[in-house]
Amino acid sequence: MRNNQRSSQKKLQRKKHWYDYLWIWTIIYFALGFFNILFAWLGMIDFLVPLIIAVCGGGKFFCNHCCGRGQLLNLLGTKGKLSRNRTTPRWMSSKAFRYGFLAFFLIMFANMVWNTYLVGAGASSLREAIKLFWTFRVPWSWAYHGSTFPDWVAQYSFGFYSIMLTSTLIGLIVMALYKPRTWCTFCPMGTMTPEYLQAERRRETLIRKKEGEELVRFAIIGISYSGGNAEDLHSEFPPCPGTASRFPHFGSSGAYE
Amino acid sequence: MEKDTNKKRRKRKKASVDTGRCVGCGACESVCPKAAVKVWKGCYAKADEALCVGCGKCAGTCPAGCIEMKEVEHDAE
Numbered sequence: 001m002r003n004n005q006r007s008s009q010k011k012l013q014r015k016k017h018w019y020d021y022l023w024i025w026t027i028i029y030f031a032l033g034f035f036n037i038l039f040a041w042l043g044m045i046d047f048l049v050p051l052i053i054a055v056c057g058g059g060k061f062f063c064n065h066c067c068g069r070g071q072l073l074n075l076l077g078t079k080g081k082l083s084r085n086r087t088t089p090r091w092m093s094s095k096a097f098r099y100g101f102l103a104f105f106l107i108m109f110a111n112m113v114w115n116t117y118l119v120g121a122g123a124s125s126l127r128e129a130i131k132l133f134w135t136f137r138v139p140w141s142w143a144y145h146g147s148t149f150p151d152w153v154a155q156y157s158f159g160f161y162s163i164m165l166t167s168t169l170i171g172l173i174v175m176a177l178y179k180p181r182t183w184c185t186f187c188p189m190g191t192m193t194p195e196y197l198q199a200e201r202r203r204e205t206l207i208r209k210k211e212g213e214e215l216v217r218f219a220i221i222g223i224s225y226s227g228g229n230a231e232d233l234h235s236e237f238p239p240c241p242g243t244a245s246r247f248p249h250f251g252s253s254g255a256y257e
Numbered sequence: 258m259e260k261d262t263n264k265k266r267r268k269r270k271k272a273s274v275d276t277g278r279c280v281g282c283g284a285c286e287s288v289c290p291k292a293a294v295k296v297w298k299g300c301y302a303k304a305d306e307a308l309c310v311g312c313g314k315c316a317g318t319c320p321a322g323c324i325e326m327k328e329v330e331h332d333a334e
Binding site for chain 2: 014020054058059060061063064065070071074078085087088090092093098178179180181182183184185187190191
């Protein structure tokens with residue numbers, strides 16, 4: 001009995017790939033930020049790669065397979081049992097909240113870039129601190145020992161690390177309150193899918209609608225036609241062009257098989 | 258046609274996605290043991306009824322709560 005259970009459990013286990021271990025990268029990234037803030041620049045990989053993949057036609061491959069943060073939240077929530085696993089409120093995955101959060105996130109990002117510019121232009125001095133939840137200033141001077149790079153490089157590091165840490169903390173809070181990957185429902189990177197994907201989505205909906213109309217047409221014909229065989233039905237009511245390929249059960253002749 | 262009606266029908270639970278609410282995060286795809294759920298072109302998840310074994314892992318893990326396990330009738334083997 002136990003052997004049977006084990007074998008069925010094994011059958012339901014997913015094959016692991018190299019990218020299933022990218023949660024380690026997230027831990028390394030935050031750990032490096034404690035020693036030298038300049039490592040925060042490595043976070044640009046997580047920022048740019050999803051966009052590059054999406055623009056190159058890979059869709060949300062990054063979100064689906066390579067997101068270290070999502071994997072870490074999933075791991076802590078499921079294996080670490082740190083999540084209450086409650087249903088996420090519907091408003092969190094609503095378009096209004098997702099796009100609203102994206103707008104807020106981008107404004108704060110622009111603000112961070114502006115601060116970096118001010119330091120670069122000499123109008124402002126370097127602030128060796130990070131801002132949590134865009135509000136609380138936490139001294140972080142131990143992680144910056146000076147460098148050959150100009151001050152704006154360090155300022156950007158502090159700002160970027162603040163954003164990464166804040167978003168992870170929000171992710172951890174919603175993980176604990178709701179489902180492990182609740183953060184993914186309103187993650188700005190996930191919301192920032194290029195517009196062409198949305199266009200694809202609309203096209204697919206349109207095709208489905210048309211297919212539905214075709215099916216209704218065939219159903220009406222099927223009901224109203226009484227007598228003869230499928231070939232007769234086909235000769236009397238020829239199928240619309242392209243219908244046969246979309247409805248394999250109608251066969252190449254267009255008749256129901 | 259007669260053969261079809263005489264066939265035994267069985268009810269089984271299969272994953273069903275509310276595509277309108279799906280955010281395409283891929284959490285379901287990463288837990289599905291049979292690769293029955295996939296994110297279509299990064300837009301939304303699609304469940305393949307033929308591959309789905311009805312384990313419910315995807316529904317349990319979906320953060321947006323847009324996957325439901327629905328009873329579907331199918332021919333008995």
